[in-house]
Amino acid sequence: MAMWLKYGVNEDGILICIEDINRGKTLLKCPYCNGELTAKKGKVKEHHFAHNDQTCRPIANREFPTLPLYDNFNVQLSGKDLAQLKLLWKEYGVKNYPISSYLVTPGLIKAGMLRKNVYLTPPEYEFTDLGKIPVGALELTLFNDVQSPLLLKKLLKVELAFNHAKYKNAPDLAYRFTDLKLYRAQLKRILSSSLYFLEIETNIGIIYKIGVTQRPVIKRVAEVKIDLLAHYSSVAVKVLGTWEHRGNIELYFKHRYRDFNYPIGSLTEYYKFNTEDVKIVLCNLQQMQPKILSLDEIDILEENTSLIQVAV
CATH class of the missing domain: 1.10.10 (Arc Repressor Mutant, subunit A)
Structure with missing residues (x-):
């Protein structure tokens, strides 16, 4: 299973996601070795950072922690x-x-x-x-029930590995600390994002869009309209629903409904559903209960720095 580095560190020591910067050479550094990074954002491979010079061991060996069932749904099957x-x-x-x-x-x-x-x-x-899950047959609300415990179990595992390395003053303590920061950053990104589902009426028919945003949805809607006016003469956008703290769902939605995907030029998050199908999809989304944050998740969203202070 391919794993890619999705975060680089800026000059203030803050982790920056690959999706938040432009492609090409960056001023960001590898969180493990401090090497310079280039943002690879093509159309074939997943967006990721690559080292400008030799790739460091944690990245080359794919040892860094990633979110379970987030961007790969094959459950590590052969x-x-x-x-x-x-x-x-x-x-x-x-x-x-x-x-x-x-x-x-x-x-x-x-x-x-x-x-x-x-x-x-x-x-x-x-x-x-x-x-x-690998065949995209699990309803969204049940997907949450399966994934949520795995996310927190992985957090605990990464925390324990760091604490053990700290207690032993192990040679890989710095790596373990970076693992913990990276995993928390990934969790924070999905927890601080709202999922949205849009119905868009164009001059040649109705399309739908799934997406996530950390800003007010109305701002994202304005951008969507501008994007689509390059392809249609008229565009009217209706927000069918938003779900707070559900950034974890977007990629599984794309996996589950991939047969309905409707790319528009370079835009890939659009879907064509008939009247009956969209009722089922919307029902599937609306059955998701509001996300109740655990204490660990609240801690991550509030960017509690106690771990960093303890480590330093």
């Missing part, structure tokens, strides 16, 4: 297991049919993709909520 999972979903999951044990690979069981239904004789298998 290519063979992923292909089998997709086949099983197409043949059995969609129809809610039980899956015979001879079709199930050990990798899918170990990864928690399938579970045994003991009420059937002989016992057969069915998809778990986690197993529905």
